[in-house]
Amino acid sequence: xxxxxxxxxxxxxxxxxxxxxxxxxxxxxxxxxxxxxxxxxxxxxxxxxxxxxxxxxxxxxxxxxxxxxxxxxxxxxxxxxxxxxxxxxxxxxxxxxxxxxxxxxxxxxxxxxxxxxxxxxxxxxxxxxxxxxxxxxxxxxxxxxxxxxxxxxxxxxxxxxxxxxxxxxxxxxxxxxxxxxxxxxxxxxxxxxxxxxxxxxxxxxxxxxxxxxxxxxxxxxxxxxxxxxxxxxxxxxxxxxxxxxxxxxxxxxxxxxxxxxxxxxxxxxxxxxxxxxxxxxxxxxxxxxxxxxxxxxxxxxxxxxxxxxxxxxxxxxxxxxxxxxxxxxxxxxxxxxxxxxxxxxxxxxxxxxxxxxxxxxxxxxxxxxxxxxxxxxxxxxxxxxxxxxxxxxxxxxxxxxxxxxxxxxxxxxxxxxxxxxxxxxxxxxxxxxxxxxxxxxxxxxxxxxxxxxxxxxxxxxxxxxxxxxxxxxxxxxxxxxxxxxxxxxxxxxxxxxxxxxxxxxxxxxxxxxx
Numbered sequence: 001x002x003x004x005x006x007x008x009x010x011x012x013x014x015x016x017x018x019x020x021x022x023x024x025x026x027x028x029x030x031x032x033x034x035x036x037x038x039x040x041x042x043x044x045x046x047x048x049x050x051x052x053x054x055x056x057x058x059x060x061x062x063x064x065x066x067x068x069x070x071x072x073x074x075x076x077x078x079x080x081x082x083x084x085x086x087x088x089x090x091x092x093x094x095x096x097x098x099x100x101x102x103x104x105x106x107x108x109x110x111x112x113x114x115x116x117x118x119x120x121x122x123x124x125x126x127x128x129x130x131x132x133x134x135x136x137x138x139x140x141x142x143x144x145x146x147x148x149x150x151x152x153x154x155x156x157x158x159x160x161x162x163x164x165x166x167x168x169x170x171x172x173x174x175x176x177x178x179x180x181x182x183x184x185x186x187x188x189x190x191x192x193x194x195x196x197x198x199x200x201x202x203x204x205x206x207x208x209x210x211x212x213x214x215x216x217x218x219x220x221x222x223x224x225x226x227x228x229x230x231x232x233x234x235x236x237x238x239x240x241x242x243x244x245x246x247x248x249x250x251x252x253x254x255x256x257x258x259x260x261x262x263x264x265x266x267x268x269x270x271x272x273x274x275x276x277x278x279x280x281x282x283x284x285x286x287x288x289x290x291x292x293x294x295x296x297x298x299x300x301x302x303x304x305x306x307x308x309x310x311x312x313x314x315x316x317x318x319x320x321x322x323x324x325x326x327x328x329x330x331x332x333x334x335x336x337x338x339x340x341x342x343x344x345x346x347x348x349x350x351x352x353x354x355x356x357x358x359x360x361x362x363x364x365x366x367x368x369x370x371x372x373x374x375x376x377x378x379x380x381x382x383x384x385x386x387x388x389x390x391x392x393x394x395x396x397x398x399x400x401x402x403x404x405x406x407x408x409x410x411x412x413x414x415x416x417x418x419x420x421x422x423x424x425x426x427x428x429x430x431x432x433x434x435x436x437x438x439x440x441x442x443x444x445x446x447x448x449x450x451x452x453x454x455x456x457x458x459x460x461x462x463x464x465x466x467x468x469x470x471x472x473x474x475x476x477x478x479x480x481x482x483x484x485x486x487x488x489x490x491x492x493x494x495x496x497x498x499x500x501x502x503x504x505x506x507x508x509x510x511x512x513x514x
Contacts, residue, residue: 005077006084012038013081017221017273020055020062021082027061028166030054031080031087031127033095035105038066042225045216045234045280046096046133052219053159054094060163063090067105078109087113090127091170095147097133100461101454103143104483107475110146117473119148119191124174128166130181134251135462137205139414139509142461144190145469149181151188152512153206154237154252156214158186188512190466205514211237211256216280217266221273230278230305231270235263235293239282241310244346244417245335245377245410248282250514255282260289264296276303276325285309285318294321308333311357312349323364330361333372336380337387344379346417351391358398368402369395375432376410376424385432389439396443403445407436409455413462414509420501423459426452453480460487460497465508467492 013019032051034041041047047064054062063080065087078087087093087109095106107117110129116122119129132151136143140150155162161184169177182189186206193201208214216234223229238255239248267277277297281287284306294317297304303325306318311332322330332354336342339350361369373388396403409429412421429452440447457480461468471486487493501507 002077002079005079009079009081009084012222012224015222015224018219019082020051022055022061024061024083027059028092028170029085029090030060030062030092030094031065031085031090032062033065033087033093033106033109035067035095035097035102035109036099037068038222039225041066042220042222043227043232044096044098045218045232046098048219048232049214049216050094050096050155053156057163059167065093065109067102067109078113088115088127092128092130092166095129095131095133097131097135097143100135100142100458102135103461103472104475104478106143107146107472108478111476118145118469120145122148122174126174128170128174128177134247137251138247138512138514139462139464140188140190140512141466141508142464142468142472144466146472148178148191149187149189151206152186152203154208155186155206156208158184158206161185162187193511202511202513205251205512207252208237208256211258212262215258215262215266218270218274227278227305229274230276231267231274232278232280233263233266233270234258234280235284236281236287239286241283241286241348242346243335244344245374245413247413247416250415252282253514255286257287257289260292260296263293264300267297267302268300271300271302275301276305278305278307280307283308283310285313285315290315291317294318297321298324310349312353314357314360319360319364323366328367329370330357330364330366330368331370331372332357334391335372335374336377337373337384337389337391341377341380341384341387345377351394354391355394355398358395362399362401366401368404369399371395371403371405373405373407373436374410375407375436376429378410378418378421380424382432382435385435386439388436389443392440392443392445396445403443405436405440405445405447406449407433407447408450409452411455411459411462414507415512415514419463419507420503420505422500423456423498426456429455456494456498457483460494463497463501463508 034047054060063082065078065080110117129147130149131147136150137152165180165184169180178189181187182192188203218232236257238252240255243249304321334354335347412418433449437447471490474486475482
C-alpha cells in the first residue's frame with residue numbers, strides 16, 4: 001500500500017518553495033534520484049542545479065526521488081515527489097552519487113521500485129539508469145553491472161549532447177539508446193566496453209571552463225534539510241592545494257572562481273526567500289575576491305555562513321561577517337597532529353597557523369571550535385596520535401570556548417596520490433581511536449568518530465571492481481551483516497580491496513582520465 005508514501009510526498013512538496021511541476025504530455029520524463037534521505041539530498045547543489053537545468057528544457061519533465069523520506073517503512077516506497085509517480089513510469093533515472101555507501105541505498109531503492117537491479121536483466125520499456133557524481137566519476141566499476149551508463153565529471157557543458165542522445169535513442173531500441181549515449185563525451189556504457197579483451201577506450205572527465213556561465217545555487221527551498229535556513233551559493237569550484245588524500249581536489253581541478261558581481265546578483269535573487277547566504281567551495285577563505293563579495297553581501301543586509309575554511313589564509317573581513325551573522329562555531333581541519341605528517345599528506349598548514357586561528361577565534365568570541373582529524377594516514381605512527389593530543393592541548397590554552405573533534409579513518413580513493421596505499425588495519429584504528437578518546441576526555445574535549453567497519457565498506461567500494469556488482473545486487477538491507485554475507489557468498493574479502501596496490505598492478509579505474 002503506497003498511500004502513506006503519496007501523502008508524505010505531498011506534504012513535503014507543499015512545504016517547498018520553487019518546486020517545478022510540469023505536464024508529462026509529449027515530454028521525456030526523468031527522475032532525478034538521490035540515494036539518501038531528503039534531508040541530505042536537498043543540501044546537494046548538484047541535485048538543485050540539475051533539477052533546474054533539466055526543467056528549463058521544454059521537452060523534459062524532471063521530478064525528484066529520495067531514499068526514504070521518513071524512517072517508517074510504509075513511507076519509504078520510492079515515488080517521485082512532484083506527482084508521486086512510481087520510478088518505473090520514468091524513461092530515465094538519473095542518479096547522483098556523492099558517497100560510495102549510497103550504492104547500498106540505491107540497490108534498495110531499485111528493489112523497492114520493482115526495477116531489475118542488474119542491467120542485463122532489464123528489458124525494453126524499463127527505465128534507463130544513468131549515474132554521475134563524485135564517487136562514480138572516480139571509479140564506476142562497482143556499479144558497472146547495475147547502471148546502464150555513467151557520466152564522468154561536470155555535466156553542465158555536455159548536457160545538450162546528453163539530452164540529444166536521449167531524444168534519439170529513447171524512441172528506438174534500448175541498444176540504440178546505449179549506442180547514442182556512448183558517443184557523448186564523458187559517457188561510459190559498460191555493456192559496450194567489456195572488461196575482458198582488447199584495450200578499453202579511455203573516458204575523459206568533463207569539466208566546465210567558465211563557471212560564470214552556469215550559476216550554481218539553491219532553486220528549491222525547504223526547511224527540512226541541514227542548510228534549510230539559507231540560500232546556498234557556489235562561489236568557486238576545485239582546489240589548487242593538492243592534498244594527497246582528497247578526491248575532490250583531484251576530480252574538480254583546475255580551480256575556477258565565479259566573479260563577485262555575478263554572485264551578488266545571485267544572492268539578491270535568493271534574498272527573496274532567505275536572509276542568510278551559505279558560501280560553498282573547497283575553501284571559502286581561498287576565494288580571491290572574498291572582501292568584495294562579503295562586503296557586498298553585508299551591505300545587502302544578508303547574513304553569511306561558509307562551507308569550509310583554511311587557517312591560512314583566514315581573512316579578517318570573513319571572520320567579522322561570520323560573527324555578525326550569528327555564527328558561533330569556527331571549523332578547522334588540521335587533519336593530522338604533527339607538522340611532519342601534514343607535510344607528508346600535503347596539507348601545508350603548520351602548528352603555528354592552527355594556533356593563530358584558535359587565538360583569532362577567541363578574539364572574535366566564537367563559542368565553539370570544531371576540529372577535523374583523520375587516523376590511519378599513510379606514514380602515521382603512534383607518535384602522531386600523541387601529536388593530535390598535544391595540538392589540542394595547546395589549542396585549549398589559546399581558546400577557552402567549547403572544543404569538539406571529529407575523527408575519521410583514512411580511506412584511500414581512486415585517482416588520488418594515495419590510491420595505491422593500504423587502509424590501516426581495524427585493530428590499529430581501534431587502538432588509536434581509543435587513545436584519542438581517552439586523551440581528549442582528559443582535556444574536556446568531545447570526540448565524534450566514524451564507524452571503522454563502515455569505513456572499510458567505503459574503502460572496498462571506492463577501489464572496487466566489477467566483482468562487486470553481484471555483491472551489491474544481492475543486498476536486501478543496509479546492514480553490515482548483510483554486506484559481509486554477500487561478500488562472502490561471492491568468494492571475496494574486504495582485504496582484497498583494502499590492501500596496498502603494487503606500483504605495476506592494473507587499477508580497475510585506469511580507463512577514467514581525470
